[in-house]
Amino acid sequence: MSSIWQEEIAAETRAVGRISDRFIVDKVRTAVLTQRLPPGTRLPEVVLGDIFGVSRSVVRKALTRLAADYVVTQQPNQVARVRAPSVEETRETFAARRLVEGEVVALLAGRLDDAQLVTIASLVEREAEAHASGDEPSRIEHSLAIHHLLAERSPNRVLGAMLTDLILRTSIVIALYKRAGLASCYLAEDHPALLTHLRSGKSEAVRCCIHDHLQALENLLDLSTRETRIDLMAILGQREGVAE
Amino acid sequence: MSSIWQEEIAAETRAVGRISDRFIVDKVRTAVLTQRLPPGTRLPEVVLGDIFGVSRSVVRKALTRLAADYVVTQQPNQVARVRAPSVEETRETFAARRLVEGEVVALLAGRLDDAQLVTIASLVEREAEAHASGDEPSRIEHSLAIHHLLAERSPNRVLGAMLTDLILRTSIVIALYKRAGLASCYLAEDHPALLTHLRSGKSEAVRCCIHDHLQALENLLDLSTRETRIDLMAILGQREGVAE
């Protein structure tokens, strides 16, 4: 039973002794994020159970959580599948994130202490380095870390949790709808500018900054009206399962 | 095994033949909303299973969903309990809802068709009547229906879903923190004014209107710093289970 998670499962088993549903959620989530599990992929409970070496009970719990996170779809009596957000939903997710992240950074403006600002600055720097050296996965990781840090430090934790969700969802659709020719969705100026404005403490400036950043990101996507094609793929597409 | 849901379970069994996890989620949720299940109440899986006549599998699924909806808390190897949001979380939930619902109604302003406006008008009227006749449960039902309708009709469905969640969460904390002396959290002018502004089509006016409405609602709550007492009650309070 070979799978894309072979080594990680072995490592986890060695370290913790047992695979938890959280572990499965995490692995499936990142696989979707990195498009190793394309939209429409069937995720039968027994197959996942075999791969991770657990019974269906654990897999079911993981799938329920993934469904709550909008990563997979679960319909009664049908196999869970990797979700394929439509173009429309993509636009709406970005709009929602602009609203929520805008408010979060507005609340955060001028309220971050030096240590946190330094952390962000270092992440911005490392993102730029990763991009310069062509290491796109590492670049994405650092970029996500910046936004996750903002969500985590949100003075309003309810909004923070909502933002965490939205960051995941936008990441998935970015992976899905990235223009074919584009190597990276990197906007060199944006994160440094964000940092500057966060330091300045002007709420409305930061809100605007993040707003423009997210709008620019959305504009980098290919959201032309291929939606019908994508939808059909999601509904009819028969792809092989997760096992290789 | 007598319970607060006896008749509804009998009815559902007669109608559908089997109790689904959705049914359990719904019943627990409304019981929390109406404070028949106060915060901290233990919800052991077997007890719920006995009450609803299903096995633990179904109950577990229901509890997982309720946890995702922030209605109950689930910690490893511990009984699920009805959640007791803190004063701080209450304030944050209201702030989040002001942001999201404000945006939703701003998007909605002037875009509702006549039929929908008539529906809202009728709900506003019926809420007023229920309040006049002292029927508070019915008043709450109509009030919730108005806001749920707005969430459902949101042009941005992602924001709409988020609003649905926030309406539920604010309802729970309203029930929790309502001033002891207050019979009802009814603001006679607010919903009619909202309707007028929705008709007018002025986005910013509607946003302001809903913002003020939600702020007024929050101000009706007793959020004085008894939080420690509430928190202790939630953590240490041993109440009897759901069975009577």
Next chain:
DNA sequence: AACAGGGTTTCTGTATACAAAAGCTCCAAC
């Protein structure tokens, strides 16, 4: 060649059994 239909296979829904963890009770010791 396209299509309908029946049987088989696959997969999910639910119940249940057993193991392990947490909580409780009661008693003894300080």
Next chain:
DNA sequence: GTTGGAGCTTTTGTATACAGAAACCCTGTT
């Protein structure tokens, strides 16, 4: 009076068995 701990009870975690639904495949017919 309070603390500590052993043993019991309660409750969850996980695996598994079986039933039923959906999907698939293969055949026979038009």
